[in-house]
Amino acid sequence: MKVLVPVKRVLDYNVKARVKPDQTGVDLSNVKMSMNPFDEIAVEEAVRMQEAGTATETIAVSVGPAKAQETIRTALAMGMDRGVHITTDEDLEPLAVAKILKAVAEAEGAELVLMGKQAIDNDYGATGGMFAALMDWPIGQYANTLAPGEGTIEVKREIDGGLQTVTLKLPAVVTTDLRLNEPRYASLPNIMKAKRKPIEAKTPEDLGVDTTPRLTIVKVTEPKTREAGVIVETVAELVDKLKNEAGVI
Amino acid sequence: MATLVVAEHNNTSLSEATSKTVSAAKALGTDIDILVAGQGASAASEAAAQIDGVRAVITVEHDLLARQMPEAMEATIMALMDGYDTVMAADTTTHKAYMPRVAAKLDTQQISSVTGIDGDVFERPIYAGNALAYVKSTGGKKVVTVRTTAFPLSGDGGSAASESKSVEIGDTGSTFVSEELTKSDRPELTGAKIVISGGRGMGSGENFALIDTIADKLGAAVGASRAAVDAGYVPNDYQVGQTGKAVAPQLYIAVGISGAIQHLAGMKDSKVIAAINKDEEAPIFQVADYGLVADLFKALPELDAELAKIGY
Numbered sequence: 001m002k003v004l005v006p007v008k009r010v011l012d013y014n015v016k017a018r019v020k021p022d023q024t025g026v027d028l029s030n031v032k033m034s035m036n037p038f039d040e041i042a043v044e045e046a047v048r049m050q051e052a053g054t055a056t057e058t059i060a061v062s063v064g065p066a067k068a069q070e071t072i073r074t075a076l077a078m079g080m081d082r083g084v085h086i087t088t089d090e091d092l093e094p095l096a097v098a099k100i101l102k103a104v105a106e107a108e109g110a111e112l113v114l115m116g117k118q119a120i121d122n123d124y125g126a127t128g129g130m131f132a133a134l135m136d137w138p139i140g141q142y143a144n145t146l147a148p149g150e151g152t153i154e155v156k157r158e159i160d161g162g163l164q165t166v167t168l169k170l171p172a173v174v175t176t177d178l179r180l181n182e183p184r185y186a187s188l189p190n191i192m193k194a195k196r197k198p199i200e201a202k203t204p205e206d207l208g209v210d211t212t213p214r215l216t217i218v219k220v221t222e223p224k225t226r227e228a229g230v231i232v233e234t235v236a237e238l239v240d241k242l243k244n245e246a247g248v249i
Numbered sequence: 250m251a252t253l254v255v256a257e258h259n260n261t262s263l264s265e266a267t268s269k270t271v272s273a274a275k276a277l278g279t280d281i282d283i284l285v286a287g288q289g290a291s292a293a294s295e296a297a298a299q300i301d302g303v304r305a306v307i308t309v310e311h312d313l314l315a316r317q318m319p320e321a322m323e324a325t326i327m328a329l330m331d332g333y334d335t336v337m338a339a340d341t342t343t344h345k346a347y348m349p350r351v352a353a354k355l356d357t358q359q360i361s362s363v364t365g366i367d368g369d370v371f372e373r374p375i376y377a378g379n380a381l382a383y384v385k386s387t388g389g390k391k392v393v394t395v396r397t398t399a400f401p402l403s404g405d406g407g408s409a410a411s412e413s414k415s416v417e418i419g420d421t422g423s424t425f426v427s428e429e430l431t432k433s434d435r436p437e438l439t440g441a442k443i444v445i446s447g448g449r450g451m452g453s454g455e456n457f458a459l460i461d462t463i464a465d466k467l468g469a470a471v472g473a474s475r476a477a478v479d480a481g482y483v484p485n486d487y488q489v490g491q492t493g494k495a496v497a498p499q500l501y502i503a504v505g506i507s508g509a510i511q512h513l514a515g516m517k518d519s520k521v522i523a524a525i526n527k528d529e530e531a532p533i534f535q536v537a538d539y540g541l542v543a544d545l546f547k548a549l550p551e552l553d554a555e556l557a558k559i560g561y
């Protein structure tokens with residue numbers, strides 16, 4: 001089956017976000033950017049499916065600025081076949097991204113779209129579900145384990161109460177959770193090889209997708225920081241403080 | 250103008266998350282109806298009708314709604330949305346799985362994990378809670394998920410009207426196979442007054458018994474860091490953090506947890522934070538009200554004994 005993996009370039013998970021003084025958003029100048037970690041898990045899964053012979057072709061697609069090409073290269077270096085880059089300098093909402101992905105998935109004839117359950121920058125957790133609805137495809141959110149079958153895929157999902165297993169008819173969407181796999185590091189030879197893999201570039205206009213935002217950002221602020229507390233010397237002192245000072249036990 | 254709140258329930262009982270979502274919905278100042286989508290869910294519907302501030306409880310029953318599968322939930326809500334300009338649900342995995350589907354069908358952007366509502370402006374944490382975004386809709390219907398820890402219970406004593414509706418649901422392409430639910434007599438993590446969480450420092454699943462003992466004494470829920478879940482010490486549903494559950498108890502006790510930003514995102518709104526860590530440089534101490542620099546294998550049995558002294 002043909003597998004499509006959307007990948008997003010985001011602020012690296014190890015970097016603390018800083019709000020811009022004018023409160024219009026988070027400062028992304030001169031900071032380390034990486035592939036969204038959940039997308040890395042999706043890429044890894046696609047590559048494993050290819051190695052196992054269940055995926056016939058794997059395509060990484062990124063919607064983002066010129067530099068998002070690096071994110072696609074990372075996916076290619078991990079082993080995916082080729083890339084599609086939808087270039088835009090706008091910070092698109094998940095709805096617009098889902099519409100773009102629909103156009104790409106239809107053009108490519110994708111049968112399985114593996115994607116991150118959330119992007120760790122805007123934390124919407126919405127693109128996968130939106131894309132699935134636009135395609136009228138079933139979705140397996142928060143995948144812990146995948147088992148592809150004949151025209152189906154079984155998804156063990158991480159839910160609030162534990163684990164749930166569902167079978168989806170293909171074509172389908174699966175979103176990844178942290179326990180699905182541990183993404184590999186790309187080897188140097190594979191990084192070199194990835195430089196020669198094809199990346200096709202298009203714009204949202206080429207695809208005829210309307211990307212008008214549905215929300216306005218009024219402002220973005222720093223959250224309240226907690227007051228520094230005290231270091232207690234003994235467990236007895238801790239219990240005393242919790243009981244008599246904080247009154248929480 | 251009306252808001253449809255989708256109930257969080259398991260057919261036989263209604264979760265407190267529903268009442269908290271209603272209290273978030275009250276901030277919009279419109280009529281509020283609750284949708285109970287399930288199968289054999291009359292107990293949940295009856296409980297929903299008691300919540301203060303609700304106009305009507307609409308029950309839709311269907312085999313495919315027994316576990317509120319995303320495709321069936323989308324069909325159900327879309328069949329009702331003519332009467333509403335907002336649909337709202339808790340940001341639990343049940344609702345997070347389908348609400349984006351509804352938003353896409355309504356051609357609107359979902360407003361996720363809202364922590365505050367002021368008029369038409371919604372507050373939501375982004376970047377693991379390191380920034381707060383204030384957003385408003387430019388028009389059209391609103392699809393909102395709420396972080397229930399940020400809203401109080403709505404109170405009871407309500408007397409909502411009850412209605413049953415039936416909805417056509419076609420082939421969804423998705424079949425339920427099985428479920429392995431974590432069994433626990435402890436309070437639910439996101440609603441508990443006290444949470445005690447263990448991290449990688451616990452060293453093994455067996456060692457979590459040290460935490461369990463204290464949790465049982467205090468009537469606390471048990472949580473964990475991602476590292477503890479990844480290592481298989483505890484089930485996935487214990488994970489607290491940016492990509493797990495958000496909690497805001499009266500007391501959060503972090504044991505053997507370093508305090509990575511992704512973990513803090515899920516617990517820094519707790520009223521009081523206590524941390525036990527052997528590394529005095531651990532970032533968790535920067536957010537803890539009370540820090541104890543100690544080996545947890547010594548500190549936890551001592552904690553157990555000290556609690557016993559004061560009657561636990």
Ligand SMILES: Cc1cc2nc3c(=O)[nH]c(=O)nc-3n(C[C@H](O)[C@H](O)[C@H](O)COP(=O)(O)OP(=O)(O)OC[C@H]3O[C@@H](n4cnc5c(N)ncnc54)[C@H](O)[C@@H]3O)c2cc1C
Nearest residue numbers: 448449450474475476490491492493505507511512527545
């Ligand atoms: C995409 C993504 C999403 C993530 N989401 C989450 C999330 O939702 N929740 C989450 O928690 N993390 C999340 N993480 C992981 C996060 O970045 C950290 O790796 C994780 O929180 C670390 O867990 P920990 O504190 O238990 O382990 P460590 O960072 O290894 O810390 C262990 C701590 O235990 C202490 N310790 C060890 N032995 C003892 C002892 N005997 N006595 C006392 N103290 C001891 C050590 O001093 C140390 O501070 C996410 C990461 C990514 C990339």
